[in-house]
Amino acid sequence: MLSLLASDLYRISRPRGLRGSLWQYLLAITAVYLLVASLFVLLKSPAFYDGLQIDPSALSTSALFTSPTGYLASMMGGIVPLCVAFMVVEAALADFKQGFVKTILSARSGRLSYFGEKILLGGVLAGIVVAFTALLVAVIGVILGYTFTNAETPADIAFWLVGFWINIWALSVIPLVLVYATRISPVSYIFAFCVCMGTFSQTLNGLAYSSGGLLRFLEPIAPVLKTLAAWMPSSSISRLSEGTTSLFLSTGSGPFGLDASGAFMIDPTAQTLLTGIIWIVLATVVVLSIARHRDI
Numbered sequence: 001m002l003s004l005l006a007s008d009l010y011r012i013s014r015p016r017g018l019r020g021s022l023w024q025y026l027l028a029i030t031a032v033y034l035l036v037a038s039l040f041v042l043l044k045s046p047a048f049y050d051g052l053q054i055d056p057s058a059l060s061t062s063a064l065f066t067s068p069t070g071y072l073a074s075m076m077g078g079i080v081p082l083c084v085a086f087m088v089v090e091a092a093l094a095d096f097k098q099g100f101v102k103t104i105l106s107a108r109s110g111r112l113s114y115f116g117e118k119i120l121l122g123g124v125l126a127g128i129v130v131a132f133t134a135l136l137v138a139v140i141g142v143i144l145g146y147t148f149t150n151a152e153t154p155a156d157i158a159f160w161l162v163g164f165w166i167n168i169w170a171l172s173v174i175p176l177v178l179v180y181a182t183r184i185s186p187v188s189y190i191f192a193f194c195v196c197m198g199t200f201s202q203t204l205n206g207l208a209y210s211s212g213g214l215l216r217f218l219e220p221i222a223p224v225l226k227t228l229a230a231w232m233p234s235s236s237i238s239r240l241s242e243g244t245t246s247l248f249l250s251t252g253s254g255p256f257g258l259d260a261s262g263a264f265m266i267d268p269t270a271q272t273l274l275t276g277i278i279w280i281v282l283a284t285v286v287v288l289s290i291a292r293h294r295d296i
Contacts, residue, residue: 070243122172166276170233198234226263
């Protein structure tokens with residue numbers, strides 16, 4: 001398994017000609033954040049308002065965030081999950097396109113190691129991209145003089161990053177289920193996009209709230225739908241967007257209970273970590289089940 005992981009990492013990180021997809025994605029991420037930083041600098045420049053009927057002094061051009069992790073979340077919450085998920089899907093589909101999967105799986109004894117390695121690859125790529133992006137975003141914040149209303153300890157920031165990483169890992173491996181079930185590129189990428197953007201959790205919440213109107217027949221299971229939505233990695237990423245403050249909120253009923261919407265919740269810190277772990281395990285079980293019962 002580790003040899004396969006090393007092979008995959010070498011394949012996606014070849015610097016020559018930037019043929020490795022890892023460098024391509026990291027360069028794209030860098031370009032996006034530099035563009036955002038450039039726009040912020042432009043908005044702070046008085047020359048930008050020359051000829052406009054706008055008083056620049058009346059505009060708020062200083063970036064004030066609630067906390068360092070709140071700043072990281074606002075910058076990383078959308079692009080990072082998507083890039084990691086797309087990289088994992090691309091790596092898995094590449095084995096089919098290049099015929100590598102038929103060679104490595106000619107011996108059935110190595111099948112589980114092969115599929116398990118792809119799950120592990122998701123965690124490694126999530127760690128690399130999260131670490132790189134967090135460092136890039138932090139440097140940009142220092143250069144542009146971003147300020148925060150609340151201070152956080154290094155331990156708080158590290159814990160937040162761990163929770164963020166675990167849930168990004170989960171979001172990256174869930175699409176592997178459809179990759180190995182269908183082996184269809186467009187379907188796999190669209191599914192990965194929907195998973196990362198919270199489409200499924202939003203759909204479940206929409207069905208739950210519609211149970212009091214058009215979809216009244218769903219009313220008995222509305223709490224279940226809300227609970228499922230609350231326990232999805234995309235929902236954890238959304239909660240983490242508030243920074244570490246979201247990890248120390250109470251459910252209102254002790255360490256566990258129903259929140260205001262009726263979803264079953266536990267301690268936010270534990271739930272953030274458990275959500276990612278649960279979905280990583282579920283994705284692994286389903287992928288390995290496909291590996292056992294389908295001739296890839």
